[in-house]
Amino acid sequence: MLAQEVPSLPRGVRLHFDKVRSTWVLLAPERAVTLDDIGHAILSEVDGARSFGEITAALAEKYNAPAEEIAKDSAGFLGALRDRRFLDVVSA
Amino acid sequence: MTSVRPPIAMLAELTHRCPLSCPYCSNPVQMAMQDQELGTEDWMRVFREAVELGVLQLHLSGGEPASRRDLVSLVRAARDAGLYTNLITSGIGLNERRLTELDEAGLDHVQLSLQGTTPEMADEIGGYKGGFKRKMQVAEIIGKIGFPLTLNAVLHRRNLHQLPRAIEMAQEMGARRIEVATVQFHGWALRNLDALMPTRDQAREATRIVAEARAALKGKLVIDYVPADYHDDYPKRCMGGWGTTGLNVAPDGEVLPCHAAQSIPHLKFDNVRDTPLHEIWYKGEAFTAYRGTDWMQEPCKSCERKEIDFGGCRCQAMAVVGDPAATDPVCIKSPHHGALQVKADQHATRDDAPLVYREAPGKTVDDPVG
Numbered sequence: 001m002l003a004q005e006v007p008s009l010p011r012g013v014r015l016h017f018d019k020v021r022s023t024w025v026l027l028a029p030e031r032a033v034t035l036d037d038i039g040h041a042i043l044s045e046v047d048g049a050r051s052f053g054e055i056t057a058a059l060a061e062k063y064n065a066p067a068e069e070i071a072k073d074s075a076g077f078l079g080a081l082r083d084r085r086f087l088d089v090v091s092a
Numbered sequence: 093m094t095s096v097r098p099p100i101a102m103l104a105e106l107t108h109r110c111p112l113s114c115p116y117c118s119n120p121v122q123m124a125m126q127d128q129e130l131g132t133e134d135w136m137r138v139f140r141e142a143v144e145l146g147v148l149q150l151h152l153s154g155g156e157p158a159s160r161r162d163l164v165s166l167v168r169a170a171r172d173a174g175l176y177t178n179l180i181t182s183g184i185g186l187n188e189r190r191l192t193e194l195d196e197a198g199l200d201h202v203q204l205s206l207q208g209t210t211p212e213m214a215d216e217i218g219g220y221k222g223g224f225k226r227k228m229q230v231a232e233i234i235g236k237i238g239f240p241l242t243l244n245a246v247l248h249r250r251n252l253h254q255l256p257r258a259i260e261m262a263q264e265m266g267a268r269r270i271e272v273a274t275v276q277f278h279g280w281a282l283r284n285l286d287a288l289m290p291t292r293d294q295a296r297e298a299t300r301i302v303a304e305a306r307a308a309l310k311g312k313l314v315i316d317y318v319p320a321d322y323h324d325d326y327p328k329r330c331m332g333g334w335g336t337t338g339l340n341v342a343p344d345g346e347v348l349p350c351h352a353a354q355s356i357p358h359l360k361f362d363n364v365r366d367t368p369l370h371e372i373w374y375k376g377e378a379f380t381a382y383r384g385t386d387w388m389q390e391p392c393k394s395c396e397r398k399e400i401d402f403g404g405c406r407c408q409a410m411a412v413v414g415d416p417a418a419t420d421p422v423c424i425k426s427p428h429h430g431a432l433q434v435k436a437d438q439h440a441t442r443d444d445a446p447l448v449y450r451e452a453p454g455k456t457v458d459d460p461v462g
Contacts, residue, residue: 010268012201012240016176020098020146027176029201029240029269030316032100032148083311085268 001075001082001089003053007046010088015043028086042074046087052078096374096383098146101338103153103351104135106166108343110156111184113219113449114207116246116281116288119155120354123453124343132162134365136169138341141369143173147339150175151203155343155453158185164193171198178203180244183230184223191230195237202234203271206245209257217251219449231265242269247298248288249440255298259305263313270313272302274320278352278407286445289436295320322436325429326397327404327420334406335383339373347372349379352407356416382406387417391425 001007009015013028015035024040026033035043041063045055056074060067081087108123130138139150150170157163158181170177178201179194186194204227208214214224234241243262247255255272262270274295275281275288290298302317309315321328331338331350340348346361347369353359359381362372373379381387385398392403403409404420412421413428421428 010240011238012268014176014200016148016174018146018148020144025148027148027200029178029203029242030149032176085311085314 001052001078002091003051003056003071005052005089005091006048006050007052007055007078007082008048008088008090009043009046010085013086015040026081026086028084031084031086033081033086038073039077042077046078097336099337099339099373100147101149101151102142102147103151103338103340104138105153105155105340105342105351106135106157106160106163107155108453109159110154110182110450110452111159111220112156112182112207112223113451114217114246114280115219115284115447115449116248116275116279117450118276118279118281118351119450120279120352121283122354123451125453128344129160130341130343130345130364132165134345135162135166136173138345138364138369139166139170139173139175141364143175145370145373148176149178151178151180153180156182156185158183158190164190164197167194167199168197171200176200181205182207182218182223183227184220186230186233188233191233191237191239195239199239201242202239203242203244204231204234204265206243206258206261208251209254209261213251213254217447219447235266241265241267242271243267244271244273246273246275247290248275249290249294250288252290252294252298255301256305259301259309259313259315263309268314269316271316271318272298273318274298276318277322278355278411280448280450282411283448284445285439286442287447289322289439289442290320291440292323292437294440295323321408321422322432324422325424327401327408327422329401330405330408330420333383333402334381335373335379339369339379347376347378349382350407353378355407356410358416382416389417389419391423392419395425 016025016027018025024035026035045058056067056071060070078087082089107129108119167177177199179199180203182205207217211224215221245258302315306315335349340351345364359378361378362376388403392398406416408420409418410416419426421432
């Protein structure tokens with residue numbers, strides 16, 4: 001994913017806190033993806049307005065981690081969601 | 093059994109009524125009558141019990157769920173309870189007004205069934221003249237409203253050649269997903285083994301087409317594929333394992349581990365009218381019967397795949413071997429595997445076999461839209 005691209009959750013894909021299992025999940029058609037803390041942190045920043053570059057910069061600052069590493073992990077995670085049509089991506 | 097996890101998905105079979113009469117309908121041959129169906133309040137309570145149990149995904153199905161006049165209220169109640177709501181429909185009984193109401197009620201996703209890619213094929217298989225045309229109109233409205241859409245194509249010997257077109261249609265409709273499901277022989281389909289069994293060549297060709305399309309359409313269209321298992325060497329992991337992932341509530345409130353479970357004669361099913369869903373899931377006789385691996389006989393018992401496929405499908409073992417605790421006869425390790433393959437090949441040659449249509453449940457079907 002490129003820094004200037006803007007990811008967003010399409011209609012029918014949403015974050016949900018699963019009270020029974022005490023965990024965040026991503027609900028999508030026929031799927032419920034259990035999110036770890038990192039996955040939830042990344043998706044919480046996805047608002048359909050900010051670019052991937054802005055999101056990773058925000059995460060790097062928030063978690064005091066190298067931006068490059070964050071970008072690499074986030075791109076892998078978001079890319080997998082994109083392949084499953086759980087994430088839309090447009091060029092800014 | 094060490095720990096039983098809560099279910100993720102619930103299939104709510106709101107009714108067995110349906111304007112179509114597909115010969116592979118997964119409803120049981122003995123259907124629930126309309127006057128036995130759970131009422132609106134009962135379903136709403138069941139949705140809340142499901143959320144407390146841990147269910148995340150609700151599949152509203154039937155029969156045709158649009159045949160329920162209270163469908164919009166049920167969707168709203170399910171969303172309010174916190175469920176992800178998926179409507180599994182033929183499209184018949186839906187129009188722009190009703191789809192708009194479903195949108196406002198918070199419906200998350202629509203799964204539209206496809207009986208064929210031409211009016212001739214679809215109307216013959218569905219047993220409903222004009223059904224294809226109506227479905228295409230409904231697909232257009234679904235697209236206009238913007239519901240996420242999955243096209244659900246059921247394939248068999250008569251229409252497997254239409255698979256490439258079905259994949260194209262999914263793209264034209266703007267679907268994100270297509271389910272390519274080769275017919276599974278339960279319920280009414282068992283009466284149509286001769287008419288519907290794919291040939292071995294068709295089954296192989298379908299697998300090739302799906303693999304190619306998956307590669308070509310990566311990131312554009314997701315393809316879920318259910319192969320023709322009579323021709324396979326290992327059984328499917330049916331229901332993700334009995335009583336591990338999902339449960340079905342039948343129109344009359346009986347709770348089933350899978351939609352075909354009533355074909356296993358010794359199982360006793362609890363009903364949501366009398367028993368809380370939580371108790372049914374964790375303690376119900378039908379759910380504990382084949383959960384885990386303790387019930388297994390050889391060759392499953394000592395098999396290294398026993399926790400991969402859990403011995404396959406219990407209902408298929410019942411239907412073909414007459415023993416629900418037997419290894420699914422699809423499995424190459426089953427003593428019945430060879431006979432099943434021969435039988436499948438024989439069924440696939442009966443090109444003159446007529447379609448045996450599903451019948452309507454006990455009472456006259458009302459106009460679903462009203």
